[in-house]
Amino acid sequence: MEVIDIQQKFDQFNDHWHPRIIGELNGQHVKIAKIEGDFIWHSHEHEDELFMVIKGQLTMEFRDKTVEVFPGQILIVPKGIEHRPRAQKETQIMMFEPFSTINTGNVAHEKTKENLEKL
Amino acid sequence: MEVIDIQQKFDQFNDHWHPRIIGELNGQHVKIAKIEGDFIWHSHEHEDELFMVIKGQLTMEFRDKTVEVFPGQILIVPKGIEHRPRAQKETQIMMFEPFSTINTGNVAHEKTKENLEKL
Numbered sequence: 001m002e003v004i005d006i007q008q009k010f011d012q013f014n015d016h017w018h019p020r021i022i023g024e025l026n027g028q029h030v031k032i033a034k035i036e037g038d039f040i041w042h043s044h045e046h047e048d049e050l051f052m053v054i055k056g057q058l059t060m061e062f063r064d065k066t067v068e069v070f071p072g073q074i075l076i077v078p079k080g081i082e083h084r085p086r087a088q089k090e091t092q093i094m095m096f097e098p099f100s101t102i103n104t105g106n107v108a109h110e111k112t113k114e115n116l117e118k119l
Numbered sequence: 120m121e122v123i124d125i126q127q128k129f130d131q132f133n134d135h136w137h138p139r140i141i142g143e144l145n146g147q148h149v150k151i152a153k154i155e156g157d158f159i160w161h162s163h164e165h166e167d168e169l170f171m172v173i174k175g176q177l178t179m180e181f182r183d184k185t186v187e188v189f190p191g192q193i194l195i196v197p198k199g200i201e202h203r204p205r206a207q208k209e210t211q212i213m214m215f216e217p218f219s220t221i222n223t224g225n226v227a228h229e230k231t232k233e234n235l236e237k238l
Contacts, residue, residue: 001200003186004193025167025195026217028147048144067122072173074123076144081120096215098145
């Protein structure tokens with residue numbers, strides 16, 4: 001039952017598209033990542049995914065629309081929905097998702113990150 | 120897949136200790152509440168609970184210590200742990216917890232809120 005300071009956790013790494021785990025509860029992880037540039041199109045067969053922007057601006061592309069997410073805003077992507085996150089400048093995001101969630105979902109890719117570090 | 124603006128949701132109500140649901144995913148609710156003053160001692164038998172402070176200051180009492188949580192910080196209270204939230208001035212909190220979670224946990228009380236509104 002220690003307080004988790006989100007910014008203090010972001011200060012511990014600099015690479016992009018590489019989520020770290022900062023908390024867990026009820027089979028779900030709280031993760032953070034720094035992102036910049038384009039990610040890949042993917043979906044998660046079994047997991048809904050929550051994105052909250054801490055700093056910067058997250059652009060989420062769907063097949064039929066594009067959504068912009070700013071600090072203080074949340075976007076929930078339901079399972080099965082194809083999406084592609086992007087950020088024009090470095091952006092800090094927080095995610096809530098089940099333990100089983102892989103960052104690239106149904107796609108095996110050089111950007112796939114497994115066995116994430118806990119900060 | 121609409122963006123959820125947390126502050127815009129807080130603008131829709133003024134009462135204290137009365138959570139609203141602003142999102143759901145993987146059997147979990149995202150809730151927000153305005154709090155001020157003392158809540159009651161309680162615990163949740165089956166649910167871990169995440170608190171994030173959006174504005175103000177959350178004081179969380181445990182039987183053996185007291186923790187202060189500020190904006191940009193998170194506190195996870197594991198199931199079974201007795202806790203009492205307090206706030207000296209009006210504070211905005213966001214919570215992440217399973218659908219089954221009742222605000223007063225194992226205690227039936229006049230502060231118990233069920234059938235929460237979705238904003």
